[in-house]
Each structure stands twice: as C-alpha cells, then as structure tokens.
Amino acid sequence: MPDPDPARPPVLTVGILGGGQLGRMLALAGARLGLKSVVFCPDPDSPAFDVAADRIVAAYDDEAALADFASRVDVVTYEFENVPAATAAFLDARVPVRPGTRSLAVSQDRLTEKTFLTELGIPTAPFRAVDTLDDLTAAISEIGFPAVLKTRRFGYDGKGQVKITDPDDLAHAFEAMNGAPAILEGWVPFRREISVLTARGLDGQAVTFDVPENEHSRHILKFSRVPADLRAETAERAEAIGEKVAAALGHVGVVAVELFLLETAEGERLVANEIAPRVHNSGHWTESACLISQFEAHMRAVAGLPLGQPTRHSDVVMENLIGDEALDPERFLAEPGASLHLYGKAEIRPGRKMGHVNRIRPRTDRR
Numbered sequence: 499m500p501d502p503d504p505a506r507p508p509v510l511t512v513g514i515l516g517g518g519q520l521g522r523m524l525a526l527a528g529a530r531l532g533l534k535s536v537v538f539c540p541d542p543d544s545p546a547f548d549v550a551a552d553r554i555v556a557a558y559d560d561e562a563a564l565a566d567f568a569s570r571v572d573v574v575t576y577e578f579e580n581v582p583a584a585t586a587a588f589l590d591a592r593v594p595v596r597p598g599t600r601s602l603a604v605s606q607d608r609l610t611e612k613t614f615l616t617e618l619g620i621p622t623a624p625f626r627a628v629d630t631l632d633d634l635t636a637a638i639s640e641i642g643f644p645a646v647l648k649t650r651r652f653g654y655d656g657k658g659q660v661k662i663t664d665p666d667d668l669a670h671a672f673e674a675m676n677g678a679p680a681i682l683e684g685w686v687p688f689r690r691e692i693s694v695l696t697a698r699g700l701d702g703q704a705v706t707f708d709v710p711e712n713e714h715s716r717h718i719l720k721f722s723r724v725p726a727d728l729r730a731e732t733a734e735r736a737e738a739i740g741e742k743v744a745a746a747l748g749h750v751g752v753v754a755v756e757l758f759l760l761e762t763a764e765g766e767r768l769v770a771n772e773i774a775p776r777v778h779n780s781g782h783w784t785e786s787a788c789l790i791s792q793f794e795a796h797m798r799a800v801a802g803l804p805l806g807q808p809t810r811h812s813d814v815v816m817e818n819l820i821g822d823e824a825l826d827p828e829r830f831l832a833e834p835g836a837s838l839h840l841y842g843k844a845e846i847r848p849g850r851k852m853g854h855v856n857r858i859r860p861r862t863d864r865r
C-alpha cells in the first residue's frame with residue numbers, strides 16, 4: 499500500500515505476524531502506548547497470545563484468515579523475516595505492511611542481502627552463489643580456506659551452515675545443504691561481534707541505539723554488553739551503517755545489522771554479516787537501559803508516531819536464558835540490579851530461548 503497517507507486515521511490496532519517472544523515484547527510495548535495488538539500465528543501455544551488483545555491461529559497461507567486479520571488491524575508488522583512473500587503481498591494489498599516488503603525480500607536471502615550491502619558500499623565477507631558442487635569448487639578456489647557454506651534462505655542461529663577448512667570437506671558440506679541454493683562466504687577472522695539497531699519512522703527520520711557487543715555460545719546469542727569495547731569512531735561507523743541500510747530499504751520500524759569487528763594494521767574494521775528487518779535479540783537490553791526500548795521504538799515507527807530519543811541511561815549486560823537456565827527464576831528476581839523477563843513458554847527445551855536478564859549499572863562512559 500502507498501505510504502504515508504495523510505488522510506488515514508491514526509493507528510489504534512497493530513497486527514503482528516508471528517507469536518514468539520519478539521511479538522510478545524512488541525505487544526507489551528504497544529500496550530504502554532495505548533495500541534492494541536492482534537497476533538497472527540499458526541502455533542496455538544504462541545507466547546505473544548498471552549499479552550495481545552486478540553489472536554488468530556492460522557497458517558500463513560490461509561487467505562480467509564489473513565483477510566480477517568487485515569480487516570481487524572490498521573497496520574501489519576512482523577517479528578520474523580521469513581514471512582512468506584505471498585503473505586506479505588496479500589496483506590499489503592489491504593493494509594500497510596511496515597516494514598515493507600522490500601525489507602523482507604532483501605533479508606530473506608543471504609545472496610540478495612550481501613549484494614544489497616555491497617552495492618551500498620558496506621563491506622561483507624567475500625561471497626559466491628553456490629548451486630552445484632562445481633560452483634562450490636570454483637568458489638572455494640577464488641575465496642580460499644577457511645570458508646563457510648550457508649543455505650541462502652531459512653538459516654538462523656548457525657543452522658544450515660558448514661565451515662570448510664580443507665578440500666576434503668567440500669562434498670560433505672555441499673550435501674549438508676540438501677539441494678537448497680547456497681552461498682559460500684570467506685571466513686572473517688573477527689575479534690568481536692557487534693550489532694547496530696536503527697529505528698526509522700514513516701517520515702524517514704532515524705534514531706540509532708548504542709552499539710552492543712554480542713557473545714554467542716553454541717551459535718546462540720548469550721550476552722549483549724553495552725557499552726561495547728570499541729573505539730568511538732567505530733561505533734559511529736556502525737551507526738552510520740544502520741542508518742544507511744534503513745534508508746536504502748525504505749524501512750519503517752527497527753532494523754538490526756549484525757557486524758563483525760576486525761582488528762587490522764589500519765585499525766578497527768567492520769564487516770556486515772546479516773540484516774534482521776525487525777527487533778533483535780541483541781537489543782533486549784534496551785528495555786532496561788534506555789528511555790525507549792527497541793520494542794517501543796518499533797511500535798512507534800509502524801504506528802506513524804514520533805520515535806523520540808532512545809537515550810541510554812545505564813550500562814548493561816543482557817543474558818539470554820536458554821533451556822534449563824530458566825529453571826529457578828527466583829534467583830534472578832533476588833539479584834540486585836537485575837531485571838528478569840520471562841517469555842511465558844510452557845515447555846523448556848534445550849536451545850530454546852526462555853527469557854533474559856538485564857543487569858544494569860550506572861553509566862560509566864561519556865555522553
């Protein structure tokens with residue numbers, strides 16, 4: 499749908515595609531602003547349902563359910579980037595979808611994503627499309643070892659990717675793609691992983707949160723720390739990347755760009771890894787350490803409201819609670835300086851994100 503339409507009445511109800519913890523936190527943040535949320539998700543046990551004004555349990559290709567959803571909301575947003583293109587197009591013909599379909603298209607496919615970043619002049623790992631074993635052999639001879647082969651679509655938390663360190667790995671790595679189109683990336687010898695979260699409004703104004711430094715454990719985010727241990731110029735460059743990506747996508751809402759930080763003879767360098775066209779796990783600390791969280795910023799943006807300033811008032815470490823780590827949550831409730839957020843998931847499973855703890859301290863860095 500064309501956007502913005504000055505004659506359109508204010509957004510009162512936001513439709514959220516996807517009912518996981520991100521949808522839940524969006525609905526909670528929206529409620530604080532007086533926005534109602536209707537959550538659409540095929541899983542009847544979705545954590546977001548508990549905190550939304552209404553729910554639709556249906557498949558993403560159920561057009562009758564999607565039409566019903568569109569009729570009940572003023573705008574649609576999403577909490578995951580793998581929203582099928584047909585679903586987004588169907589909804590977009592009826593109600594504004596924010597962020598728009600371009601943000602989805604670019605971020606759903608690693609090849610499109612890296613091509614987009616390269617065209618913007620943002621460095622990425624060297625990459626080649628791989629559809630056949632011959633493509634892989636040719637790509638590795640150009641990129642060299644080590645490298646990582648990833649499915650172009652539907653990969654997350656390290657799933658659908660294989661590191662290749664010598665020629666004997668090639669056939670096995672190719673088989674692991676199960677015939678799916680893939681991308682070979684050169685291995686980036688990064689020192690740290692950081693991310694940048696930018697919120698962009700309907701009017702094109704953007705605000706960017708302070709840059710977190712992210713630590714993963716078994717491919718799943720474990721800690722985000724702010725302030726990150728990096729030079730002020732590097733943080734500014736990261737912020738500029740977030741804003742450039744948001745503007746080039748015509749994005750409305752929060753977008754996260756995952757970045758590798760390298761230490762080179764010329765100083766710190768940034769290499770972009772991935773774009774998430776949505777609120778992001780590495781922004782959960784904003785709930786406790788900023789005046790306006792990433793969730794509130796996203797809901798403000800999609801509702802066409804002023805974004806405000808996401809000023810950080812505290813230093814913070816966010817810890818994801820994964821699987822059994824969420825047992826005995828009382829110990830976090832008793833901890834000074836800690837703020838616990840549980841996602842209300844009934845079943846604990848290994849590797850499942852169950853909640854997070856934000857630990858704040860008075861801000862130490864200069865403003």
Ligand code: AMP
Pocket residue numbers: 623646653654655656657683684685686687688691714717756771772
């Ligand atoms: P991704 O699914 O692309 O976000 O990758 C998951 C994790 O694998 C990243 O957070 C990195 O720790 C690691 N990784 C992915 N791609 C590369 C690469 N090209 N070089 C080095 N590490 C990588």
